[in-house]
Amino acid sequence: MTMPNGRALLVRMVVSIALLALVMASLVAGIWGVFYGLLSIVGVGNPATLASVISVCLLGSIAALEFTQVSTVERFAGATPVDDDAEPELYRTVTAVAAMLDVPVPTIAISDSRAPEAMVVGYRPDAIHLVLSAGTIDALDADALEAVIAHELAHVKNRDAMVMTAISVPVVLAAGLRTRLPEPAGKGAASIVIVPLLFVSNVVWIAGRTITAVLARVRERAADRAAAEVTGSPAVLATALATLDDRIEATPTRDLRAVESVSSLSILPLEADPGSRDIRLGPEGDIEPSYQWFDRLKWRLFTTHPPTEDRLETLRSLERERRLESERDREERD
Structure with missing residues (x-):
């Protein structure tokens, strides 16, 4: 397996964004259609205009609530900013x-967590915080830590936080709508509106989450590639990822649950792959739980990171290519 080149990554990104635009249009059209149908049934004059006004107001209010109530990632991660006096080598x-990446120097924040966290927070390159956990810093040597930092700052170079926030709009709106709708049972006539809105929001949320996850995985591969090029050693980044992956496996479940909310932002997902757990029930221990296949499906659809083994293999392949090029250059000079 080879690492996707820049053009392939760009194609995937463009296709994902186009599909998310379609999902957003479907959300708006679905909500509008529900209210248009209801207003037409009750005989309200000019139902199309009124349905448009209601849809815009509904989505606008949900957007205001969802995007202004989000706590900072640093608070979720329990990280505290440090200055260059406290961490001179890290700075x-x-x-x-x-x-090397031509980006502003971020503010560094360190958490006491033993889980191996590494992420960047912020929308503008000039106001970025680099969040690292004590578990990450302790697990890596200087070269591996540099490779991890290069991966995270490559996200800044690529403006990934801004891109992912923008494309997550339909998912956030759909989730905000469905969580604010009451249960239709016992709601009488109101169920005529509640049920179709729940259907629209659920379909859009599933489709949006799936497409957003695909794009997130593309961005992770792009950051891997950029970090490998900047440090000049894909093998070092591969070693860092393997080390952090082992550290995640060794981290107690309760500690991983504490940082689940920032898992999608970290260099590796901070939760276990359901496919790696072979749970068996029954007297003979030969019955697979009925929910296990569903957990695996959700993981494959919604995970924001490529499988770590795939990332390691592509980095090793890139390292082999780099060595072959170096040998050819040496032979040409000789």
Whole structure:
């Protein structure tokens, strides 16, 4: 397996964004259609205009609630900003990597968590926080930590936070709508509106989450590639990812649950792949739980990171290519 090149990644990104635009249009059309149908049934004059006004007001209010009530990732991760006096070596490394990627030096925040977290937070490149956990810093040597920092700052270079926030709009709106709708049971005539709105929001949420996850995985691969090019050693980043993956496996479940909310932002997902757990029930231990296949399906659809083994293999392949090119250059010079 080879790492997708820049053009392939761009094609995937464009297709994903186009599909998400279609999902957003479907959400708006679905909500409008529900209210248009209801207003037409009750005989309201000019139902199309009134349905448009109601749909815009509904989506606008949900957007205001969802995007203004989000707590900072630092608070979720329990991280505290540190200055260069407290972490001089770390600051030197971050400053050097930021210069190589031509991005502003971020504020560094460190959490006491033993879970191996590494992420960047913020929308604008000039107001980014790099969040690292004590578990990550302790697990990696200087070169591996530099590779991880390069991966995270590559997200800044690519403006991934801004991109992912923008394309997540239909998912956030659909989730906000469905969580604010009451249960239709016992609601009488109101169920005529509640049931179709629940259907629309659920379909849009599932489709949007799936497409957003695909794009997130593309962005992770792009950041891997950029970090490998900046550090000049794909093998070092591969070693770092393997080390952090082992650290995740060794981290107690209760500690991973504490950082689940920031899992999608970290360099590796901070929850276990259901496919890696072979749960068996019954007297003979030979019965697979009925929910296990569903957990595996959700993981495959919604996970925001490519499988770690795939990332390791593509980095190793890139390392082999780099060595072959180096040998050819040496032979040409000789």
